Amino acid sequence: MTSKVVTVQDVAIVAGVSTATVSRALSKPEKVNTATREKVMAAVRVTGYRINQTARNLRKKEAGAVVALVPNLGNPFFSSILSGIESVLAKEGLSLLVVDILQTSFRREQAYDYLSMNQADGLLVLDGTLDLTNLNDGSVSSELPPVVYCCEWGTDPRFGSVRVDNHQGSQLAVSHLYTLGHEAIGLVRGPAENRLTAARQEGFESAISEYALPLREEWLIDGDFSLDAGVQAAHRWCALDERPTAMFCMSDEIAFGFISELDRLGFSVPTDVSVIGFDDIAIAERFIPSLTTIRQPRFRIGQEAAGKLLRRIAGEVENRAESEDAARRTVLPVELIERRSTAPVSEKQRAL
Template structure:
């Protein structure tokens, strides 16, 4: 049976260094970590992780709360989290919460039960009970960070993009193409990011000297079906739009299908712009113009924040805003 002594000999380091590398990889150099991990892999060494974690009161597990695990938007974020976690000998436990606070709190309770060390939330809710009106972090809360949706008053470590600016860029693109009747299919009204994207849509129109028409704003729920239904309603109006901006790509794809069903050509009769740049966006017909979110980087950054907190450090930046990019494809064109 391979022992830690054998691993140390293969790597050319001390037993203490092997132990430190496996227990706290962030406290050794990249060169040392690489040597030790190569020796571990070559030798087939299996550490007694359960016993070690019991002594350290660590599980080396982080709970990741996902509002809807079926939504393809989250897959790349989870990949980024997993990549950084694995590099530091952590594993992730996914919780599909469907946005329900009770389920979020039940998963978060795994930390107090010593089944996890921290919580990353990809939704909009802080997964702990607290009094209404609170504006500070509770020192009794375990390490946790938010990504994507949160912008509340409590200064929770957060990774996101500027959704107002991103939406404004998308609408400005349509305005530059000569469109003036631009409709917006929003997501859930209670979602902070949807509030921001609506704000960006309205800002772009007003800055262009156009009136925001409530009739051109529809409420979806981020699904293909809601994008289809909202667009069908817009097309049935007496004075339909010439362009559509949707709060996510799934609704934009549904919108495109509604246009096809109505006999419209894209982008000849209707330009469509989405948000997120999910994998399917590059394979629609025509290919979807959309706002790209750096989802892998969001995942990597929020897990890096978590590791800092687990090491007893305060993240250098409590709110990291990553850059977005408008990806122009064939679903948008100059007004005919």
């Protein structure tokens, strides 16, 4: 295909069906049998067809909706971000459709289908592991649909992203623990394949090196961002011959699991070990003990991501004064929130 506007006729030719069937498959898919519908959608992806693709501004709102792809709606981390997104979209008369990709066996092709079938004007992606490179299968022109990553980022640098300075957050965590006298500091990591994990570990190791602190492999515990990861990490910490006097958990959920399991095993936070998390979700302030953590401005993240997506839908060039790369990426600062889960290292801890 050339860069000309792709028509229904082009889709019909590739699919081997009539234009009426194509129109019906796109507007009323429930009235077309599965095999035919799949042929039409395959042809849509091959040709790069988009309904009303010349009407790409907010005044003509094609679908009147934006889709947010969320890795796990059960995780309270995402609620404030979605609220921030909704606050911006509502002002423009756009609806927010939320898809839990963990529960729906989501496939990459479905992201393109949302756009090509006029179900959404753009995508907000809250999962950096979802690879949307060549979203239109690379079969047509290089034009990309409006996509913005939120909190994370993908491998395709052409997509926009809004996230926090994860490197800075880890440095703040280590610096806080160091000022409390902790020199043996451990880490509970997030998922191995996640970019947040890599960025936060880089910041952690950088700060450890800056303060000339020991970095022992047995103090670096694998996990994910879940409560269960914290539970497992607590058992790993207990089994160590030399235990760190402080632990940095890459998410609040990890920290909650870690602290609660230590309590069950007869240990106390921060008496036996100081614990710091990352995110500052709502329960962090009410947890016992209240959690010292790195605050992500989650509502603002949602607002910034929605605004960036709307500008892309409208076809606006972002921030001409900056480089294209800087305009695509928005990196927000984080903040250390000190609470009761961290305390100065005790003489008892020093002696262990």
